[in-house]
Amino acid sequence: MTIEVSRLTKRYGDVTAVRDLSFTVAPGVVTGFLGPNGAGKTTTMRMMTGLVSPTSGTATIGGRPYRKLARPSRTVGAVFDANAFHPGHTARDHLRVYAAMGGYPDSRVTHLLDLLGLAEAADRRIRGFSTGMRQRLNLATAMLGDPRVLLLDEPSNGLDPEGMSWLRGLLRRLADQGRTVLVSSHALSEIQQFVDDVVVIRRGELVAAGPWSRLAGPPLVLITTPDAADLAAALAAGPAAQVEAVSADRLRVRGLDAPSVADLAAARGLRIHELVTENASLEQLFLRLTTDQAATR
Numbered sequence: 001m002t003i004e005v006s007r008l009t010k011r012y013g014d015v016t017a018v019r020d021l022s023f024t025v026a027p028g029v030v031t032g033f034l035g036p037n038g039a040g041k042t043t044t045m046r047m048m049t050g051l052v053s054p055t056s057g058t059a060t061i062g063g064r065p066y067r068k069l070a071r072p073s074r075t076v077g078a079v080f081d082a083n084a085f086h087p088g089h090t091a092r093d094h095l096r097v098y099a100a101m102g103g104y105p106d107s108r109v110t111h112l113l114d115l116l117g118l119a120e121a122a123d124r125r126i127r128g129f130s131t132g133m134r135q136r137l138n139l140a141t142a143m144l145g146d147p148r149v150l151l152l153d154e155p156s157n158g159l160d161p162e163g164m165s166w167l168r169g170l171l172r173r174l175a176d177q178g179r180t181v182l183v184s185s186h187a188l189s190e191i192q193q194f195v196d197d198v199v200v201i202r203r204g205e206l207v208a209a210g211p212w213s214r215l216a217g218p219p220l221v222l223i224t225t226p227d228a229a230d231l232a233a234a235l236a237a238g239p240a241a242q243v244e245a246v247s248a249d250r251l252r253v254r255g256l257d258a259p260s261v262a263d264l265a266a267a268r269g270l271r272i273h274e275l276v277t278e279n280a281s282l283e284q285l286f287l288r289l290t291t292d293q294a295a296t297r
């Protein structure tokens, strides 16, 4: 179930929330949907589910617009508002209401309460729930119909480190089952741990899309060695793309991973005191992509 966004535009009066936006979201991976506040992420995700009508362009899921899907809630599970609950309901009540609307059995409710770590809190009123528990309940609601596609708007908001690690595991499993998982976020350092692909937008327009590993570029390896000059010469003569001397005993290499650097040094009898791999962070990439050139001049 691929999501295909094609030349999507949404205008609210004078405000163009989304402008001529095209990208695809593949099944089997977790895709991060990133952009500064007001970039148009929520509007785009709402257009995917037919909650907002596009001014022009299309968003399809498995080749069809949301409204033309045979059983929408069995195909697409979406989480938008983290607080769309009746505060006096218990978690179990809440899920039962949605299960009844979708025609899902009670056993599904029990299964999801377990799966999302809410079994103990199932019979407590939502009013007393933490943000993290509300996020879990939201996910449970989206997953009632065992959908092939999950659209999650800021699901990591309000999660503590343990909750983040749990969410990462859950999204990974869902993607490994072949589902299509689109997750919007502004918490880049957190989301970096679990996205395979990214789509970056700014002011409603596409800035970059593709596998994170490709957008990030090859990692850098920082080497501390008392044999810097000899090692630099050996690396430069070999397959490394770039070798830079940082100081008398430190080199920075791009285009060769740490084990290859260590093997090459061993083969030449050169000493290495430290090897550190530096991956570009999603935050660095994001800032580079979304910083307004004009504003920084």
Ligand SMILES: Nc1ncnc2c1ncn2[C@@H]1O[C@H](COP(=O)(O)OP(=O)(O)OP(=O)(O)O)[C@@H](O)[C@H]1O
Binding pocket: 012, 015, 016, 017, 035, 036, 037, 038, 039, 040, 041, 042, 043, 044, 186
């Ligand atoms: N119903 C609406 N009426 C008028 N303007 C709207 C409406 N919904 C969104 N907008 C405007 O469209 C733009 C994009 O908003 P949107 O909520 O999609 O961005 P976002 O990337 O999800 O931002 P955030 O991360 O802050 O939620 C903003 O300028 C917003 O003010």
